Amino acid sequence: MAATNAAPTGTAPSLREAFPRLRHLEQHDHGYVRRLEKLQRKTRKFASAYLRPAALEIDRRTGEDPSYFDWDLVRAGARHGMLDFLLPSQIGGGGCLIAECAIVMEELCAACPGLALIFGAHGLGISPLLLDGPLHWDVMAELVESTRGPDPLLMACALTEPDAGTDVEDVDLMARARISSHARRVPGGYSLSGTKRFISNGGVARWLTVLMPVDPKRPAETWTCFLVDAETKGFSVARNEHKMGQRACPASELTFDEVFVPDERLVGRVGDGAGATLIVLAASRPPVGAIATGIARGAYERLLGWLRSDPDAKGLLERQTVQLKLASMAERIHLARQAYMDAAVEMDVGTLGSATRHPLMRSLRVVPNAVHKQRLVRRAVSAPRSRDALARLLGRMADNASVTRSLGLSSLAKARGGDTAMSVTQDALEIAGLTDAPVRLELEKLWRDAKLCQIYEGTNQLNRIEVYRALVAKQTMPALPPVKRRVDAEGVAI
Ligand SMILES: Cc1cc2nc3c(=O)[nH]c(=O)nc-3n(C[C@H](O)[C@H](O)[C@H](O)COP(=O)(O)OP(=O)(O)OC[C@H]3O[C@@H](n4cnc5c(N)ncnc54)[C@H](O)[C@@H]3O)c2cc1C
Structure with missing residues (x-):
């Protein structure tokens, strides 16, 4: 029996094959x-050297023990830039925008979506901090170091709760x-209590961005993000879930018992x-969407x-029914890929781009790291006036309509990608049939991995509701922080 564990040569597309539009862009940039x-x-080199060879074994081990976590692979990822590509270049990170992150995720997921999720969930945890100017650059510098x-x-990033x-994930639903x-x-701060559930990396993260209401009677109006150090008293990991797919990354239940922030x-x-959640x-x-595209591509390439x-498998490739299925898989993968790139570019160029290119943000590049860590500087940037100024800057650089349009395109890419991952892995598994070649185990794992793409980051149902609102009904959602707010004595919006 021929083993198919080695990466099939010549099937993974080059960047220009994957995105034909780049041939034109190249002439300008x-x-x-x-x-x-x-x-x-x-990323492709790292994924094929480290993730793909380890994928099945780690899936097996985490299936038996959901607390198993492979720190050696995280260390390898850190050495290859997989943990700092999203962090600002001003503090030594890669300074990648969304399109670059998406390309990284497709490559990692074509090799192993579970291991890739460790790096993806890390990025999700960082994301809210990027909206807060240089305020948490000391922690981000610690991450880079x-x-x-x-x-x-x-x-x-911890958003989900046992009953929510x-x-x-939706401003209108949040009120209820x-x-x-x-x-x-x-x-001097806030005391956090409650339970967060299904948190990817939750049990292994040192820092968490956690969302909770300051006034439980008005959750939407007082929903607030906190940066929590996992070593703070009162924080604990209650359990890790037994997962169906993407098992290498633990999904944990977290308990907050009067955690001071x-x-x-x-x-x-x-x-x-x-x-901030919407953005x-x-x-x-x-x-x-790129994670899902990578999963579908991984199944297609392994099958081919x-x-x-x-x-x-001799003779199967000559059958027209198999050729039609392969053509349909290639078609679905290509369309899912274009959808995620459209959404990423809209975000990079249209929505966030102008804010990141603003002279003020650029000028921060020349400020040495040590300055950001100084207490007086930190007190000045975290003062309510500075935070209001940052909200004004965001408001000037982007508007709610453009963020809503971005949300619509992003939801479209996510839902399309999730369904593509599910249908392509299923088709691949059906063609491989009952073969006892190693490819069968790999395809079965990718099929299990694919399901999560229809659930996390908002279920596909919720994402299609967002597509309806943003792209069909063209409603504008309140995404940007209001510039002027009335607050009570404790700083809570009223
Ligand atoms: C493995 C895993 C990892 C995760 N990682 C994270 C993480 O890192 N951080 C985090 O915060 N969360 C995480 N999540 C949580 C994930 O985002 C939620 O599971 C998801 O938002 C769905 O919420 P729920 O499971 O409570 O389902 P529910 O919200 O209860 O939904 C159940 C069903 O009802 C449908 N539904 C619900 N409301 C509506 C509506 N208004 N209209 C139409 N249909 C509706 C849904 O589409 C779904 O089919 C993770 C989940 C999993 C399974």
Whole structure:
């Protein structure tokens, strides 16, 4: 029996094959296309050297014990730039925007979606901090530094609760959501209590961005983001879920028992959390579309490799029914890929791009890291006036209509990608049939991995509701933090 574990040669597309439009863009911005190409090559090399060979064994081990976690692969990822590509270049990170993140995720997921999710969930944890100017650059610098040592630090983002999943991902649903967590005002900061569930990287992260309401009676108005150090008293990991797919990355239940968060670890302002959630989701759904595209591509490439090389599959490739299925798979993968790139470019160029290119943000590049860590500087940037100024800047650089359009395209890419991953892995599994070649186990794993793409980052149902609102009904959602707000004595929006 011929083994098909080796990566099939000649099937993974080059950047220009994957995105035909880049041939035209290249004439205007050769440097950008070269950078994307370099990133794709680097990630593909890392994924085929480290992730693909380990994928099945780690899936087996985490299936038996959901607490098993492969730190060696995280260290390898850190050495190859997989933990800092999203972090600002000003503090030594890769400074990647959404299109670059999406290309990285497609490559990692074509090899192993579970291991890739560790790097993806880390990026999701970082995302809210990127909206808060230089305020948390000291923590982000610590993350960058850790990638150069033996103990890289991970992040996670905690939104979902036992009785509130979809409801906390949509501003309109949030008002009726059954949220049980609460961030209570205490001297010098906030005290966080409650449970968060299904948090990717939750049990292994050192820092978490956590969303909770300051006033449980008005969750949407007071939904707020906090940066939590997992070593703070009162924080604990209750359990890790037994997962069906993407098992290498733990999904944990987290308990917050009066966890103190100082004022300076507030992310944005009190009450800005619902809008920030919308922006973070608009930014993270194109990479999720890319995760799904990578899974579908991984199944397609493995199947094609098997059909071409295994004597067991002899003759199958000459059958027209198989050719039609392969053509349909290639078609679905291509369309899912274009959808995530459209959404990513809209976000990079249209929505977030102008804010990141603003002279103020650029000028921060020349400020040494040590300055950001100084207490007085931190107190100045975290003062309510500075936060209001940042909200004004965001408001000037982008508008709710453009963020809503981005959200619509991102949701379209996420839902299309999730369904593509599911249908392509299923077709691949059906063609491989009952072969006992190793490819069967790989395809079965990818099929299990694919399901999650229809669930996390908002279920496909919720995403299609967003597509309806943003692209069909053309409603505008309140995503940007209001510039002028009335607040009570404790800084809570009224
Ligand atoms: C493995 C895994 C990892 C995850 N990682 C994270 C993470 O890192 N951080 C995090 O915060 N969360 C994470 N999640 C949570 C994930 O985002 C939620 O599971 C998802 O939002 C769905 O919420 P729910 O499971 O409560 O389902 P529900 O919201 O209860 O939905 C159940 C069903 O009802 C449908 N539905 C619900 N409301 C509506 C509506 N208004 N209209 C139409 N249909 C509706 C849904 O589409 C779905 O089919 C993860 C989940 C999983 C399974």
